[in-house]
Amino acid sequence: MSPAPTEAAASPLLAGLNEQQLEAVTYGDGPLLILAGAGSGKTRVLTHRVAWLIRERGVRPDEILAITFTNKAAGEMKARIETLVGHVARTMWISTFHSMCARLLRREAERLGYRPNYTIHDADDSRRLIKRCLEELDFDVKRFPPESIARVISDAKNRLQDPADYRSEVEGFFAQTVADVYELYQKKLGQMNAMDFDDLLANAVFLLERFPQRLAHYQRSFRHILIDEYQDTNHAQYRLAHLLAGERGSIAVVGDDDQSIYSWRGADIRNILEFERDYPEARIIRLEQNYRSTQAVLDVANAVVKHNRRRKGKNLWTGRGAGSTVAIVEVPDEHGEAQFVASEVQRLLSGEAGPRAFSPDDIAVLYRTNAQSRVLEEQFGRYAISYQVIGGQRFYERAEVKDGLAYLNVIANPDDEQRLLRIINAPRRGIGATTVERLLTHAATVGESLWSVLQAADQIPGVAAGTAGRLQAFVALIRSFQA
Template sequence: MDLLSQLNEQQRAAVTSADGPLLILAGAGSGKTRVIAHRIAYLITERGIWPRNILAVTFTNKAAEEMRNRVNKILAGLELGSVPLISTFHSLCVRVLRRDIEALNAGYSRSFTIYDQDDTVRLTRNCLRDLGLDDKQLAPRSVQAAISAAKNRGEDAESYTARAQFIDERRASIARVFQLYEERLHKNNALDFDDLLIKAVRLLRDVPEVRERYNDRFRYLLVDEYQDTNQLQFALIRLLTEWQQNICVVGDPDQSIYRWRGADIKNILKFEEHFPSAKVIRLEENYRSTQNILDVASGVIKHNVERKEKALWTQNPPGERIRYYQALDAESEARFVAGKIQEHVSVEPDLRAAVLYRTN
């Protein structure tokens, strides 16, 4: 099986650097999904790693499905006996908890219910009502978002309440809701999405035999979009790599856009501190854009303080020069944007256009 002939030099290095910690800094459009899929296939076909000993985690079901499809296509026709686990963080945690949550001795059974966002907002609304709080002053959705943000920071209801007493009345009210919200989740044998990570981390941290089982099971770990991981996900990764450090993370600090939901860019910036023997490979050849676009993007992003240096380049033509338009007001800006869309659509009727803006 020829896995490497269609890869560039940096991609081949990323695929074949099998053992030990590896940070792949993958610029936009540099083929990172291809590299992850080929790396999984390389471990199986060239290194003889049993597929069930490989774990790849990412953030969305769509990304996980795309990765599975690519790996299956590469390995089509081979008799493997097992398959690598390619999963989202939350799906991985569900798998762990469905088997072992009772080992926490925290009053949960393996038949626990998972509350989605609608369920958690409904529960929050009921808690507000039963505490006699005005859901006009404290919107259920914003209260639930505050609870979720606290959980992602590693705060439980008690620590959130302790801090709330010294801040303001609104936060103190949210703390009361948080406590009742947690009590009712527990009473209903239910977990919200944040709990899936929290309980899985607690389980692996506090129950050595469970941690040992998963360290033995997953000998090679790959993490996509590493720049978007939060502290809970980082803790999960560290617990799963306690025995061995065959961990490959793929990401780009320049594409970190989820700090508002708890992502911690320091996870990728300090990877070499967390894993001192780490190797770093940069994927810098871009297959998506023209050089003019890359030059402008690089010229802007270089002013970021927290980043790792890389130089994106492409074999594509230079392309049109980037134009900058400064409107006098919002209305003239809207007319300009609408006019440009009409101009492009008149040439390409099936063109799909996107308008990006900073805030709602």
């Protein structure tokens, strides 16, 4: 039950909230669906709701689980909540689905046959391992690209299908090939004491389903669950949230059915559209006041999105005024588009487009894919417009960063063969591909891990004495960090 408006208004945590935001922040126990339009202050609602639960309802921070979709968003949410309630916020579970599952599985891994020091493979690690599986099974990697196989396996895991489940539901040569690779891939991950990102979600669900006492423990632990961007959840994430919420259902989800754009990676819009089916007692609150755009922009957005066949419906409005009319420009191709954008930027910079001239820092050009930047950059060059491309290669995708992380993973878990293969000759230490192939063949023959055979490299047939010495030096290096 929510507090009366006069009681709620007395709390400084609620200052500046509009009526719908106030209702969402102060909602009591039970399921809550917050339909938050673009620019409607959903992050403010989430952070203030958490602060309200802690300060006004007496909920302990460690009894709150808040899920976002990016680490950046999780960090920002934690910082905002800490500003509102102080350092007690540090004991909260605020993270992405994957980070939360990784934390949970560190405690519970042995129940599923893993050791607590398991390592986590990223997308690049997965592709490399799948390529090895294809080669081991004598499949042509050109005919069966590892990237394509990886996507199918990821989809299967997001549907909570293990290799046997997947094989039983598919037909055709390609699908059965995927099933063979999937089975070997999971076997190798298990031997390495490793999981990929999708395993984190699937294994967390399997744990809670197979061990009712652990499910009950976590249901008791999390009195309140909050999930952002609920329209982008896949089946595994939906199932995990449903399990943790339990029959009590103190779950508040925030999302916008009009902003579901990730169906290509498994997001299921039915999760938000059918929320009331899962929780018949759910309260629905619509955040429709927009603080970001003018009414002219919102009118166009409302007119376009109303044609969506599957939506709950809302009508965004703002108090910021009508603003400039939205223009629709038709161009023949991407070159015409880039030329138009560059000419408009030039008009803004020169002052021709309005009462004052803008500086380059005032202008942003957005594009959907990195490939689109090339023609834009060409046109900016012709117009002598200075610009800066934001983005590029991500920090954790740099080769030297991946190598450093691989070293740390091997130090913690030497059985992670995939990471071991990455660093065995990085930096170069004279250990070539032929030697690596001999090591892998010998490991398979004697039924031991690559790390085990490395420790007796001088006894492996075909490995020269000099190479064996370099391998033993590498083993000594790893052991020195483990000491």
